[in-house]
Amino acid sequence: MAADVEILSRRGRVTRLALAVYGTLIYVFLFGPIVLLVLFSFNANRYGTFPVTAWTLKWYRAAVSDYQIHDAVATTLKVAGEVTAISVVVGTTAAFPLVRSRLRWRDGVRVGLVLPIMIPGLLIGVSLLVLFTGPLHWQLSPQTAVIGQSVYTTPFVILLVSARLQGFDRALERAAADLGANAFNRLRFVVLPLILPAIIAGALLAFTLSLDEFIITYFLIGTDITLPIFIYTQIKFGITPEVNALASMLLAASLLVLALAFALPQVIRASRRAVRFGTGRRAARITA
Amino acid sequence: MTDAATTVPTAERRRRVLPAVASYLPFLPAIVLLGGFFLVPLGIIVCYSFWEVVDYNVVHRWTLDNYHYFFSVTAYVRTMWATLWVSLVATGITLGLAFPFAYWLSRYVPRRLRAPLLVLAVVPFWTSYLLRVYSWLTILGQKGLLNRFLQWTGMTHHPIGLFLYDRSAVILVLIYLYFPFAALTLYSSIERFDWDQLRAAMDLGATPFGAIRRILVPQIRPGIVTAVIFVFIPILGEYLTPQIVGGTGGVMIGNLVVNFFQAAEYTRGAAVSLLIAIFILLMLVLFRRSLSTREAYGG
Numbered sequence: 153m154a155a156d157v158e159i160l161s162r163r164g165r166v167t168r169l170a171l172a173v174y175g176t177l178i179y180v181f182l183f184g185p186i187v188l189l190v191l192f193s194f195n196a197n198r199y200g201t202f203p204v205t206a207w208t209l210k211w212y213r214a215a216v217s218d219y220q221i222h223d224a225v226a227t228t229l230k231v232a233g234e235v236t237a238i239s240v241v242v243g244t245t246a247a248f249p250l251v252r253s254r255l256r257w258r259d260g261v262r263v264g265l266v267l268p269i270m271i272p273g274l275l276i277g278v279s280l281l282v283l284f285t286g287p288l289h290w291q292l293s294p295q296t297a298v299i300g301q302s303v304y305t306t307p308f309v310i311l312l313v314s315a316r317l318q319g320f321d322r323a324l325e326r327a328a329a330d331l332g333a334n335a336f337n338r339l340r341f342v343v344l345p346l347i348l349p350a351i352i353a354g355a356l357l358a359f360t361l362s363l364d365e366f367i368i369t370y371f372l373i374g375t376d377i378t379l380p381i382f383i384y385t386q387i388k389f390g391i392t393p394e395v396n397a398l399a400s401m402l403l404a405a406s407l408l409v410l411a412l413a414f415a416l417p418q419v420i421r422a423s424r425r426a427v428r429f430g431t432g433r434r435a436a437r438i439t440a
Numbered sequence: 441m442t443d444a445a446t447t448v449p450t451a452e453r454r455r456r457v458l459p460a461v462a463s464y465l466p467f468l469p470a471i472v473l474l475g476g477f478f479l480v481p482l483g484i485i486v487c488y489s490f491w492e493v494v495d496y497n498v499v500h501r502w503t504l505d506n507y508h509y510f511f512s513v514t515a516y517v518r519t520m521w522a523t524l525w526v527s528l529v530a531t532g533i534t535l536g537l538a539f540p541f542a543y544w545l546s547r548y549v550p551r552r553l554r555a556p557l558l559v560l561a562v563v564p565f566w567t568s569y570l571l572r573v574y575s576w577l578t579i580l581g582q583k584g585l586l587n588r589f590l591q592w593t594g595m596t597h598h599p600i601g602l603f604l605y606d607r608s609a610v611i612l613v614l615i616y617l618y619f620p621f622a623a624l625t626l627y628s629s630i631e632r633f634d635w636d637q638l639r640a641a642m643d644l645g646a647t648p649f650g651a652i653r654r655i656l657v658p659q660i661r662p663g664i665v666t667a668v669i670f671v672f673i674p675i676l677g678e679y680l681t682p683q684i685v686g687g688t689g690g691v692m693i694g695n696l697v698v699n700f701f702q703a704a705e706y707t708r709g710a711a712v713s714l715l716i717a718i719f720i721l722l723m724l725v726l727f728r729r730s731l732s733t734r735e736a737y738g739g
Contacts, residue, residue: 171544175557178541182564182619185575192578238473246470253463265470268478270670271720272677274694278701278713279481282488286498286706303478306470364568367679371701380570387684391577399571406567414559 186403193396211397221382221398228378231294231301231369232362238302239358243309244351250310251317269307276303277371284372292374300368305361309354316350349417356413360406482717488710498707506711516696520715523693526607527675530614534671535664537615538622539630545623546631558627565620573684576613580685606689613681618671625670629663665727673720 196206215221250261268276280300284290320343328342344351366380373381379402386395492501510516541561545554564572579586633656641651657664679694686692693716700709 168548171540171548174540175544175549178537178619178623179560181616182561185579185616186564186567186572188578189571189575242469242473245466245468248466249464250467265474268474270673272674272694272716274677274679274697275482275485275713275717276478278697278709279485280477281701282484282706282710283477283481286488287484299473299477302473306473310470360566364570366570380568383570383574384680387574387577391581395574396578399568399574403567403571407563410563410566 189396190400190403192391193393193400195393198393211393212401214394215397215401218394220377221379224377224379224382227294227373227376228363228380231298231373231378232359234295234298235301235305235362236355236358238298239306239309240351240355242302243306243354243358244313244347246306247310247313247317251314265310266307268303273304273365273367276300277368280368281371292372294373294376297369297373297376297378300372301362301365304365304368305358308357308361309351312350312354312357313347316347320346349420352420353413353417356409356416360409360413363402363406363409485710485713485717488707489714491707493705493707496704506708509708510711510715516712519691519696520693522607522691523676523678524719526611526614526692527672530611530618530675531668531672533611534615534618534622535626535667538619538626538667541623542627542630545627547635558624562620562624565624569617570680572617573613573681576609576616576685580609580612606687610678610682610686610690610692613685614675614678617681618675622667622671625663625667626660629660633659669723669727672723676719677716 193211194207194209196208196210246265250258250265277300280296280303281292284292284296290296324342324346325338328338333341364380365378366384369378370381370384377385379398383395383399383402386392487500488498489506490502490504492499492503492505545557545561549557637655638651641655642648646654677694678692679698682690682692682695683698686695693712697709697712697716700706700712
């Protein structure tokens with residue numbers, strides 16, 4: 153495939169150049185607004201936009217010392233923690249029968265389980281609002297927001313864990329059973345360690361999704377505020393440099409968790425391999 | 441394991457049924473969460489949309505009033521059509537922009553650079569949705585980059601409102617929001633396509649257009665369908681983008697839903713929500729043949 157690119161005609165080379173320029177422009181389009189946002193958060197200019205007058209950290213200091221933001225951060229983290237716990241437990245347990253049992257309407261169930269991802273968050277938000285305030289008479293609180301967000305994040309965990317279970321060699325479990333391991337020990341020492349990377353990735357993904365979630369939370373949290381909601385109420389009055397600073401920090405936080413979500417499973421796998429090779433080599437030395 | 445027990449039918453049946461039930465048991469939490477807090481509320485929304493409000497109380501009396509009301513207000517109906525139009529245009533442009541990008545990535549970029557470049561293009565999709573909309577304010581806003589720049593260079597003296605608060609701003613931001621997803625799905629299907637087949641078709645006398653239509657498109661159709669569905673559907677229920685960059689000119693049906701619910705007109709809001717849900721259902725039915733969940737689950 154790469155070879156036929158090399159022997160291209162003049163026209164082919166022009167095409168290649170044009171596409172490369174196009175690709176570069178796409179990246180400028182994708183990252184331009186975000187980069188500008190971060191750039192302006194360091195700008196001394198009070199309007200939070202062009203022109204750059206001087207570089208400063210004062211907007212970060214202002215954001216960090218704002219009490220309202222402290223509260224919002226606390227609420228956001230609490231909600232995200234609870235959402236992560238719920239979606240990991242519910243998502244992981246649901247992935248097992250989904251992959252392993254002979255389910256009659258497997259395709260239907262699969263579509264049903266990912267429906268909350270496909271359907272706009274707005275509909276999840278309003279329908280839960282009606283359920284909570286109507287038939288259930290529940291007071292809106294961070295807890296109701298947790299339920300709403302979990303509906304949306306759990307399918308992601310289900311997807312990740314079932315993808316991992318799908319590639320799982322069940323002979324390992326049978327071997328453990330033959331060696332006398334009971335169901336609990338098989339789960340604890342064979343299955344869970346093998347699907348752990350997917351569970352961790354799912355947990356981190358649920359956490360970032362929860363950190364950034366706006367619309368469901370907006371309807372269900374009542375009088376409390378999370379960071380996205382705080383930012384939204386500030387945006388209504390236009391761009392401010394403090395919000396730019398806050399937004400940059402939130403971006404950095406979600407990128408960090410995201411990087412962990414992708415890197416951690418690989419680190420775990422790599423470290424296990426290292427351990428296995430290490431013990432293998434030691435065993436070899438002993439026998440030699 | 442099971443053959444030996446045929447002489448004891450009842451015990452055997454019990455032994456067979458119990459594990460079956462036990463194997464479904466792990467579904468229970470998911471059924472409670474997604475059934476109780478996703479399907480049931482959607483069902484309630486359906487009911488609400490056909491119920492009446494008397495003195496601020498929802499009365500369980502079946503009526504079509506909520507729908508009559510919606511369709512009797514021209515502004516609402518116009519907003520509904522505008523929403524469909526915006527979804528259509530934004531989806532079309534997003535896919536149109538994503539296709540050459542995916543083509544470039546899979547055909548012209550050296551193999552070892554493909555994965556990192558793809559990840560780079562998808563990363564924005566996982567960062568805050570609200571912040572990505574907000575970031576356009578710094579460019580398009582009254583005090584945004586574009587206006588400041590024009591004033592600074594002396595091309596205009598007053599800020600131009602033109603860049604913001606209309607439908608085209610909404611479409612631009614929507615393209616920005618959903619491009620990564622379209623690029624990812626198109627890339628994964630284009631990458632698997634064997635381009636020699638296209639050349640073979642043309643050697644056998646097919647026109648370039650004919651070869652693309654009959655060889656390329658059928659093979660990458662699942663990718664195209666997934667991209668269309670996952671871009672079109674969320675845009676139908678869009679609230680934030682029109683709210684932040686759309687102003688009065690860019691109102692979409694999602695904003696109507698929020699307005700109704702904030703005004704505590706639950707039954708009317710429910711009716712509009714159901715309209716969105718019906719459009720989504722139509723999309724899914726329309727594309728059900730090409731839609732496969734197998735890949736998403738890694739099977």
